[in-house]
Amino acid sequence: MKYRLLLFCLLFFIRLVPAQTPGGAVPTITSFTSGMEKQPGFMTFYWDAKKGKIWLEIDKFDTELLYYPSLASGVGSNDIGLDRGRLGQEHVVKFQRIGPKVLLVEPNFRYRAISSDPLERRAVEESFAQSVHWGFEIVAEEGNRVLVDLTPFLMLDAVGAIPDISQTRQGNFKLDPSRCAIYLPHSKAFPKNTEFEVTITLTGDNPGPYLRSVVPTPTAVTMRQHHSFIQLPEPGYKAREFDPRIGYGGIEYFDYSTPVSQPIMKRYISRHRLEKKDPKAAFSEAVKPIVYYLDPGTPEPIRSALMEGATWWNQAFEAAGYRNAFQVKLLPADADPMDIRYNLVQWVHRSTRGWSYGASIIDPRTGEIIKGKVTLGSLRVRQDYLIAQGLVGTFDTDTSHVAEMMQMSLDRLRQLSAHEIGHTLGLPHNYIASTQNRASVMDYPTMVAKIKGASIDLSDAYTKSIGDYDKWSIIWGYQDFPAGTNEKQELNKIVQQMHARGLTFLTDQDARPEGSAHPATHLWDNGSNAVDELKRTTEVRRIALDNFSEKKIPAGTPMATLEEVFVPMYLFHRYQTEAAAKVLGGQTYTNALRGDGQPVLSTVPVDEQRRALDALLSTLNPVFLSVPPYLLKSIPPRPFRYNANPREVFKRRTGMTFDPLGPPEAAVSMTLRMLLNPERCARLAYQKMFYPNQLGLEEVLDQLIKTVYKRPVDKTYIGTINQMTGLKVAEQLIALAQNKDADATTRDLAHRSLLRIKTMVEPALANQLSNYGLITHLIRQYEQNPTQVPQPAVLVPPDGAPIDTGQEWLESLLGEPACEWKQ
Structure with missing residues (x-):
């Protein structure tokens, strides 16, 4: 019995050790892979159908290549962000x-150290950490080639779905x-790239509402993950230095071989490789054109609209002197x-609906x-159609104005297609372009609704071509200069010519913060x-609103949906x-360089600031x-199975019924949030110090109080x-006075404004003409113990930007209590 047990243990140990040839050497690749399906290519691999494994043949050591993961099939929730086609981070890697x-x-x-001195380069390499992504045991070997099991590496959560x-x-x-496997149909080797795809499954308990709304069994989330190994581009690409006056994304790195007198941080733009066949010619074909492929799963007429918008970029490349250098085709069925x-x-x-x-x-x-990769959310067009429906729709019949509404929606899709492709060409947003005659598709546009008598005209809602700024940006980024050209001087001339036409560039950092300062830089x-x-x-x-009626929705549609x-x-x-x-408190500025002649910084004139305050x-x-009386009688509670998405309708304090004060409170809160932004208030306070005749925060608060609290009081x-507006003003001022991040002058003026409000409303309260008692109570609480003043609940506006569904709505569909959700 003892010998049998010893023999069993020995056989078990032998099973765990990789197969070896006599003499202790690992087997050859040929013998090890006998009977497996071979896929020769950039990185040859073998499919082991019996074990469900990918065996990778490595014959290039210490040779850099590009690796990146992506999602071939996603989850379907914009809030989570795990979309079909999502790209992961790219990595330059090598096998050692x-x-x-x-x-x-x-x-x-x-x-880095961009130096010919190997010791200088080594000093930098050894000063900073590298990353080892995986370690492989060699299972077979033949000549200078080895074989490793790639399967465990492919089964990682490479796109970060779990976090x-x-x-x-x-x-x-x-x-x-146990629920992960190789997806063989999309695991292929090509001459310059090798692609692997796997089915991965994440399991967990207590899945949230976003998952429960899109996954059939939300405790098991299954998607397909893709891994790409790519031969890096051939030498010959010429990097172009970044210029802050014209927008391009790109790369940045420290070059420690830089002389001390020069900047150590290097910045270069991202762009496709594009060269003229004849760089000396003013107009030439490209050596290799840039080709984009449209998803054939896109339905008509959307497909044609997206194709047309994409082709607009050829206008910009033509302006840069290229003939047919940017092309758009339908993705082949077998690709x-x-x-x-x-x-x-x-x-x-x-x-x-969600972001593209x-x-x-x-x-x-x-x-x-x-590789450029554009993701277009399919439901965004329906929101554009809904807006067109409110502006011009009149469903006298089921087809009334449909063509007009659909045309505006398709015009928006053309612009959207061009916008997102622009990002993949290297361009960031340019949010000042809308004030420069719609000069760029890289702005976020809202429809231009023109007034035509007592109606609205949407025929020019969106641009129908590339913008002037877009052309100049492509000229600057993609121009191919003849040999011997002083490229830096020529690029500077392009920027100066662009400026001479009144075109400039400002982006997200200048536009997105609510407290941002530039008066011409904003979204939508x-x-x-x-x-x-x-x-x-x-x-x-x-x-x-004057034209609004039940005809804004087709016959047979629940009247409650009129609210959307x-x-x-x-x-x-x-x-x-x-x-x-x-x-x-606005300041007009540019990304000026010393000596380029651009205006640098100026404060918005006082008359213009006062006009803005009045508006x-x-x-x-x-x-x-106020909500039109007709609508107050036309929006009943939601019918069975027509649960409202809270991001698409007004919040309410009246339960199922439409809240007549919900829309006004949302609009008031929106204006006050912008008007009393702490950063804006600080700028208003400071500009008064330097320019005595300028608009100051004290005047702004004075005008706000007069506007709200000196109106006639009635019920x-x-x-x-x-009166609701008065309450919101008091609440916002209390929050501003207590804001520890606000500057002292702002907090002091907010404090004094609250005391003034109290003296104004007390007489009306004494005469029982108003419900200002709550305002007085809150201000007294603030005076006695500021930290104990309760934070009010605010009915925020429904979401306007194209984002996904809120938790409360999903949980109402699922019949479960809502979790806390904050916008």
């Missing part, structure tokens, strides 16, 4: 052999190896969309774009002057209000804020809206 092991090593290209699910509070998940060889425009479905985006795979060493705005456009936009809003069409009409002024608020205060007028609908 150390005895019986192979390491997959990523050098650190963030820190994404966790960060969005959708549960704690882990990879379940793998994850293949590095295809720049792709992909049509992606989610459970509700453009991303690129670049060579981290040089900035060269290797229009017009050369923010104040004038706000006045025009409020007139469009008035006409839209009403929301964007009531808040039609929302983005232009935010744009006009930036005029207050903003007009959005607090209770008549402007009608209009009077109640004004």
Whole structure:
């Protein structure tokens, strides 16, 4: 019995040791892979059908290549962000052999020494960490080739799905190896790239509402993950230095071989490799054109609109002197969309509307774009159609105005296609372009709704070609100069010519923060002057609301759904209000370089700031804020199985019924949030110190208080809206006075304004003419113990930007209590 047990243990140990030839050597690759399916290519691999494994043949050691993961099939929730086609981070890696092991090593290209001295380069390499992504045991060998098991590496959560699910509070998940497998149809080897695809499954308990809304069994989330190994581009790409005056993304790194007198940080743009066949010619064909492929799963007429918008970029490349250098084709039926060889425009479905985006795979060493990848959310067009429905729709019949509404929606898709492809060409947003005659598709446009008598005209809602700035940006980024040209001087001339035409560049950092300062840089705005456009936009809003009726929805549609069409009409002024608020304390500036002749910085003139203040205060007028009486009688509670998405309708305090004060409170809160932004208030306080005649924060607060608290007091609908506005002003001022991050002058002026409000409302309260008692109570609480003043609940506006569904709505569908959700 003892000998049998010893024999069993010996046989078990032999099973764990890799098969070896006599003499202790590992077997040959030929013998080890006998009977397996061989896929020769850039990185040859073998498919072991019996074990479900991928065996990778490595014959290139210490040779850099590009690796990146992506998602071939996603989850379908915009909030989580795990979309079909999502690109992971690219990595320059190399295989290093150390005895019986192979390491997959990523050098650190963030820190370099661009020097011919190997010791100087070595000093930098050894000063900063590298990354080893995996270690492989060699199982077979033949000549200078080795064989390793790639399967465990492929089964990793390479795209970061687990942390994404966790960060969005959708549960704690882990990879379940028993439910993961190679997806062979999309695992292929090509001459310059090798592609692998795997089915991965994440399992967990207590999945959140986003997952429950899109996964059939939400405790098991299955998707397909793709891995790409790519030959790095051939030498010959010429990196172009970044210029902050014209927008391009790109790479940055420290070059420690730089002389002390020069900047150590190097910045280069990202762009596709594009060369003229004849660089001396003013107009030439490209050596290799840039070709983008459209997802054939896109339906008509959307497909044609996206194709047309994509082709606009050829206008820009023609301006740069190229003939037919930018092309758009339909992706071949047998092509793998994850293949590095295809720049792709992909049509992606989610459970509700969400963002579209453009991303690129670049060579981290040089900035060269290797693959452009556009993701277009399929439900965004339906929101555009809904807005057109509110502006011009009148369903006298089921087909009334449908062609007009669809045309505006398709025009928006053309612009969207061009916008996202622009990102994959290297271009960031340019948010000042909308004030320069719609000079760039890289701005976020809202539709230009023109007033035509008592109706609205959408025929020019969106541009129908590339913008002037777009052409100059492509000329600057892609111009191929003849040999011997002083490239830096020529590029500078291009920027100067662009400036001479009144075109400039400002991007997200200048536009997105609510407290940002530039009066012409904002998202979803229009017009050369923010104040004038706000006045025009409020007139469009008035006409839209005057024309609003039950005919905004087709016959046979539940009347409760009229609210979804009403929301964007009531808040039609929302983005232009935010744009006009930036005029207050505003500063006009450029990304000027010393000596380039551009204006550097100036404060917005006082008269323009006062015009902006008047326009903003007009959005607090209770008549402007009131909901038309017809609508108050036309929106009943939701019918069975028509649960409302809270991001698409107004929040309410009246339960199932429509809240007549919900829309006014949302609009008031929006204006006050922008008007009393702490950073804006600080600028208003400071500009008064330097320019005594300028608008100051004290004047702004004085005008706000007079506007709200000196109106006649009554208990009608209009009077109640004004009293609600007064309460919101007091609450916002209390928050501002208590804000420890606000500057001292701002907090002091907010404090004094509160005391003034108390003295103004007390007489009306004594005469029992108003419900200002709560305001008085809150201010007294603030005086006695500021930290104990309760934070008020605010009915925020429904979301306007194209984002996904909120938790409360999903949980109402699932019949479970809502979790806390904050916008």
